[in-house]
Amino acid sequence: MLGEYRISGSRAAEISASIERAVGSGELSPGQLLPPMRELAERLGVNPNTVAAAYRTLRERGVIETAGRRGSRVRAAPPTTGRDHIRVDVPDGVRDVANGNPDPALLPPLAGAFAAAAAEGDRAPVLYGADPLEPELARTARAGLDADGVPDGPLAVVSGALDGVERVLAAHLKPGDAVAVEDPGWGRTLDLVPALGLRTVPVRVDDEGPVADDVRRVLESGARALIVTDRAQNPTGAAVSAGRACALRSVLREHPETLLIEDDHGHGIVDVPLHSLAGATRHWAFVRSAAKAYGPDLRLALLTGDAVTVDRVRGRQRLAPGWVSLLMQRALVRLWADGAVDTGAVAAAYGRRRDALIGALGRRGVVAHGRSGMNVWVPVPDETGAVARLLHAGWAVAPGARFRLSAPPGIRVTVSTLTENETEPLADAIASALGPAPARSYV
Numbered sequence: 357m358l359g360e361y362r363i364s365g366s367r368a369a370e371i372s373a374s375i376e377r378a379v380g381s382g383e384l385s386p387g388q389l390l391p392p393m394r395e396l397a398e399r400l401g402v403n404p405n406t407v408a409a410a411y412r413t414l415r416e417r418g419v420i421e422t423a424g425r426r427g428s429r430v431r432a433a434p435p436t437t438g439r440d441h442i443r444v445d446v447p448d449g450v451r452d453v454a455n456g457n458p459d460p461a462l463l464p465p466l467a468g469a470f471a472a473a474a475a476e477g478d479r480a481p482v483l484y485g486a487d488p489l490e491p492e493l494a495r496t497a498r499a500g501l502d503a504d505g506v507p508d509g510p511l512a513v514v515s516g517a518l519d520g521v522e523r524v525l526a527a528h529l530k531p532g533d534a535v536a537v538e539d540p541g542w543g544r545t546l547d548l549v550p551a552l553g554l555r556t557v558p559v560r561v562d563d564e565g566p567v568a569d570d571v572r573r574v575l576e577s578g579a580r581a582l583i584v585t586d587r588a589q590n591p592t593g594a595a596v597s598a599g600r601a602c603a604l605r606s607v608l609r610e611h612p613e614t615l616l617i618e619d620d621h622g623h624g625i626v627d628v629p630l631h632s633l634a635g636a637t638r639h640w641a642f643v644r645s646a647a648k649a650y651g652p653d654l655r656l657a658l659l660t661g662d663a664v665t666v667d668r669v670r671g672r673q674r675l676a677p678g679w680v681s682l683l684m685q686r687a688l689v690r691l692w693a694d695g696a697v698d699t700g701a702v703a704a705a706y707g708r709r710r711d712a713l714i715g716a717l718g719r720r721g722v723v724a725h726g727r728s729g730m731n732v733w734v735p736v737p738d739e740t741g742a743v744a745r746l747l748h749a750g751w752a753v754a755p756g757a758r759f760r761l762s763a764p765p766g767i768r769v770t771v772s773t774l775t776e777n778e779t780e781p782l783a784d785a786i787a788s789a790l791g792p793a794p795a796r797s798y799v
Contacts, residue, residue: 473686624702
């Protein structure tokens with residue numbers, strides 16, 4: 357059942373750690389069945405309650421799942437391994453359109469902004485006890501949020517969008533609570549939720565965002581939180597439309613105790629308007645990241661929300677890292693002030709590349725999605741086969757399994773660096789990969 361791996365330990369913590377190590381190393385694979393509790397207890401010479409406690413810990417961590425008489429097995433996407441393990445290794449000579457990165461040519465130079473911020477720090481060094489929020493950053497960010505219709509609320513600075521999402525979830529929920537997540541959705545979020553001991557509940561996504569009927573269903577069934585990507589949804593490129601926002605706000609008003617988290621990581625690279633849901637519930641948070649427009653290494657995001665939520669985030673932050681570097685905050689202020697990123701030009705560049713590929717695929721009878729951002733999502737009948745055929749044809753795409761819970765299979769294509777001359781050959785390769793496998797004859 358377990359191949360060569362032997363689970364070890366005499367205490368619940370040791371047994372759960374042994375299993376988790378094996379999942380992390382790949383010795384226990386996703387979907388693999390674990391021994392029945394009594395059988396494992398007898399093998400280890402411990403009380404069955406000890407094994408039951410170990411399995412309970414692993415369930416709360418999102419490493420395993422239990423299905424009654426069918427037993428316990430490793431989750432299809434356990435947080436211990438992470439979805440980064442579901443990827444394609446790109447050999448030499450293969451074009452990588454799987455990585456999800458922005459186009460380096462569209463990122464601004466950072467040296468000048470950081471030099472100016474460092475000079476300011478030299479004149480007045482930041483010391484313990486300083487205000488964790490750069491005043492000019494707060495003023496400029498608040499003006500942008502006001503212009504986009506995000507309700508007024510206190511501000512905090514976090515180390516990227518996912519850091520903000522994690523802090524908000526931890527501030528309100530307890531292990532076992534259910535969180536509604538987009539499906540397909542951002543793989544890191546799908547890993548993060550169970551890693552916090554929470555349960556993921558999938559919500560379908562179309563080009564206009566989460567499907568309102570699905571959101572109503574999961575909230576009525578007891579989900580305590582909802583995570584929504586407003587624009588440039590990863591992997592589908594969905595963007596919440598005005599009509600969908602109206603429908604979702606109506607659903608949320610029926611469930612005012614729902615914790616709403618909005619991720620606007622696409623700010624600065626999109627040309628579709630924001631339709632925020634913030635304020636439709638009692639507790640909410642809106643996170644706006646700088647990574648996509650200014651570079652992934654600029655680990656900074658603005659977070660606003662209701663007073664209780666932001667106060668809890670700030671409180672926990674003070675107990676751990678304390679603050680996000682004011683050097684980084686001041687550098688971002690300088691980048692904003694200098695107009696280092698032409699949002700319209702960046703959004704238009706990504707839009708042309710998306711539209712060109714979607715159009716080329718459409719002419720070949722292939723349906724694809726990508727309303728905003730830098731990715732195109734292509735539904736496929738056989739995900740593994742499509743990825744393998746494309747790799748053989750010289751193209752590395754991201755397997756949809758990195759982004760799915762129960763959604764149908766697909767592949768994600770990052771168009772951020774796709775050139776005009778590459779569009780048609782890539783569309784040809786995708787169309788060919790989606791067709792039936794070539795017949796083989798054997799002599």
